[in-house]
Amino acid sequence: MSDVNEIHRFADTDALVRAAAERFVDAVVAAQRSRGSAAVVLTGGGTGIALLEHVRAHPGAIDWSALDVFFGDERFLPTGDPERNEVQAHRALLDHVPVDPARVHVMAASDGAYNSDPVTAAAAYGEVLETFGADRTGPLFDVHLLGMGGEGHVNSLFPHTDAVRETEQLVVAVTDSPKPPAVRVTLTLPALQSAREVWLIVSGEAKADAVAAAVGGAHPDEIPAAGARGVDKTVWLLDATAASALPRS
Ligand SMILES: O=C(O)[C@H](O)[C@@H](O)[C@H](O)[C@H](O)COP(=O)(O)O
Numbered sequence: 711m712s713d714v715n716e717i718h719r720f721a722d723t724d725a726l727v728r729a730a731a732e733r734f735v736d737a738v739v740a741a742q743r744s745r746g747s748a749a750v751v752l753t754g755g756g757t758g759i760a761l762l763e764h765v766r767a768h769p770g771a772i773d774w775s776a777l778d779v780f781f782g783d784e785r786f787l788p789t790g791d792p793e794r795n796e797v798q799a800h801r802a803l804l805d806h807v808p809v810d811p812a813r814v815h816v817m818a819a820s821d822g823a824y825n826s827d828p829v830t831a832a833a834a835y836g837e838v839l840e841t842f843g844a845d846r847t848g849p850l851f852d853v854h855l856l857g858m859g860g861e862g863h864v865n866s867l868f869p870h871t872d873a874v875r876e877t878e879q880l881v882v883a884v885t886d887s888p889k890p891p892a893v894r895v896t897l898t899l900p901a902l903q904s905a906r907e908v909w910l911i912v913s914g915e916a917k918a919d920a921v922a923a924a925v926g927g928a929h930p931d932e933i934p935a936a937g938a939r940g941v942d943k944t945v946w947l948l949d950a951t952a953a954s955a956l957p958r959s
Contacts, residue, residue: 717956739770749851754785774810778815781817782856786818794819839881871886879898880901884896903940907943912949918954
């Protein structure tokens with residue numbers, strides 16, 4: 711796991727999303743060229759979905775048939791609910807590109823296979839990751855995208871919760887998320903730390919203090935984003951306001 715934070719600042723949210731999307735296309739293409747295929751983890755939230763919309767308009771040379779798509783967290787809601795992260799990701803990008811549906815690994819819906827039980831749904835997604843990892847050499851994912859909340863949450867890992875303290879399981883259920891909806895399924899810090907590169911794409915003044923705390927090495931129990939570290943790289947992509955509490959250098 712790399713201790714180095716790479717920090718990139720952009721004038722505003724539009725410039726941030728555009729740059730993050732271009733970087734995402736380049737990273738996918740590079741992984742496909744060097745390893746034959748790429749594995750990415752998508753995130754919900756404003757910047758994460760805006761990035762996908764930009765990739766849809768500017769897909770570069772991505773080979774959609776050689777891409778595995780995972781989700782960092784999911785809002786445990788019925789199939790097709792517009793608040794589900796995978797539904798938003800499909801609308802923003804996945805419905806519009808020739809991705810292999812068998813390689814889009816969605817988390818179960820609350821009316822799906824697991825009898826409305828998020829714990830079983832989380833365990834099932836953990837098995838999906840284990841099976842995927844068993845066939846792969848090197849880190850599980852090439853890029854794990856993340857947004858971040860004002861109190862430093864990433865995926866559905868909120869401060870001072872069992873989920874952020876998880877050290878064994880790759881996926882857990884959350885039943886009392888402070889950000890609605892309350893019930894969610896989320897990748898844990900050990901899963902995040904199984905990505906070659908973790909990218910935190912953050913915009914807005916309300917997040918500036920948490921950005922500075924995470925970059926400054928806060929404890930993940932206080933600021934979960936501080937535990938979001940890639941094997942090779944941790945990349946912060948920030949707009950000017952989100953970067954405003956960082957030291958100038
Ligand atoms: O399901 C979700 O809501 C997320 O995956 C969550 O972790 C999100 O990425 C952050 O809350 C940032 O969201 P914004 O970019 O909208 O602030």
